[in-house]
């Protein structure tokens with residue numbers, strides 16, 4: 487690269503680029519003259535369809551805890567202005583919704599099956615939310631020693647805990663085997679051997695299930711996925727379990743879906759799982775009653791919006807298991823339970839017009855809300871005043887990344903002034919929050935009509951000092 491001396495007056499730059507771009511050549515290259523709608527389609531490719539103004543104005547039909555009254559948004563019947571002073575953005579958890587989601591899936595499958603629901607805690611660690619689920623008798627699914635300690639501290643009994651997680655360390659296995667009512671998943675021959683060895687020494691004979699992949703590989707569980715085993719291997723592991731002196735064969739486990747909104751695909755997974763169960767019984771004469779159908783179902787409000795409520799998933803499972811006797815079903819939903827059980831109340835940093843699009847820069851960032859699709863976090867206004875023009879906004883975050891939170895959001899023109907609320911912020915958000923780039927919002931729980939703070943600006947400073955060894959207190 488030729489050095490550019492300060493005396494070049496731009497000559498160096500010009501000779502590098504051969505010619506100076508003109509206004510016309512720049513606009514052609516960037517396609518600014520494209521038809522606007524085509525551009526919109528090109529910009530957003532993934533995620534649910536954008537919410538229309540009518541859907542937003544009648545949001546209570548989809549999410550009963552949200553309504554607009556007197557031009558204001560109400561959360562659980564309380565005007566937002568009474569819950570949030572707007573001085574700092576806030577992630578607000580709604581334990582009542584998580585509970586309602588738990589009951590909805592429990593009762594949908596309970597119509598046809600003997601079923602237990604084990605909430606996948608890896609999607610949400612907020613104590614208050616999990617405590618409500620524990621009081622209601624919900625089970626939990628854990629994937630690590632860290633999560634084991636979490637559910638122990640919150641008082642979930644071992645009898646309602648399902649243990650997953652790859653290659654558990656010895657001390658963790660030993661601790662697990664001090665409980666005699668656990669159900670433990672194995673995901674490889676080696677895991678089975680380690681578990682058997684430890685069980686022989688503990689004197690406890692745990693119930694064990696084998697994780698298998700009943701569906702052909704797809705984008706999420708590719709053929710190179712480390713998770714689960716194929717059918718041949720599963721049969722071998724089941725036989726070993728059936729013969730083990732130290733382990734009890736409980737059944738089969740499948741978790742192979744991610745944000746699945748298609749009941750037929752869920753049904754297909756269950757059908758394949760049942761086929762494997764039958765094949766094993768035919769081959770060995772051994773019965774095993776437990777089928778753990780995993781999680782991987784889309785957020786509840788999005789399923790219902792798409793016209794496929796959880797009842798359709800239950801009906802698919804019923805059809806897939808018609809003729810299978812004495813089956814005990816387990817479910818491990820994470821996103822379905824927690825996804826729509828938190829909202830982000832976000833201030834708006836600013837707006838930007840670029841290439842025909844109106845961008846809205848929210849204060850809550852992708853360091854809290856991982857952008858899983860182009861419309862992962864639908865944005866709604868906090869106020870709906872008469873006479874406001876509604877515009878289409880591309881909602882993005884303030885981090886120095888191309889992250890976008892919700893494309894094509896319809897919002898009244900005064901939304902940037904009052905702030906926005908983003909939906910579906912409860913699963914895999916706070917658990918993956920990072921102290922990076924921008925402030926995290928306050929994190930709080932709406933409980934008994936009151937906002938209980940979990941994490942605030944001071945906690946952020948404490949966490950920052952603990953993580954990075956820099957005390958930010960008093961620095962403005």
Ligand SMILES: *Cc1c(COP(=O)(O)O)cnc(C)c1O
Nearest residue numbers: 606741781782783818819820821
């Ligand atoms: C993550 C996970 C779940 C929950 O998945 P969701 O997509 O949140 O429903 C359930 N089971 C296992 C084994 C998991 O790893």
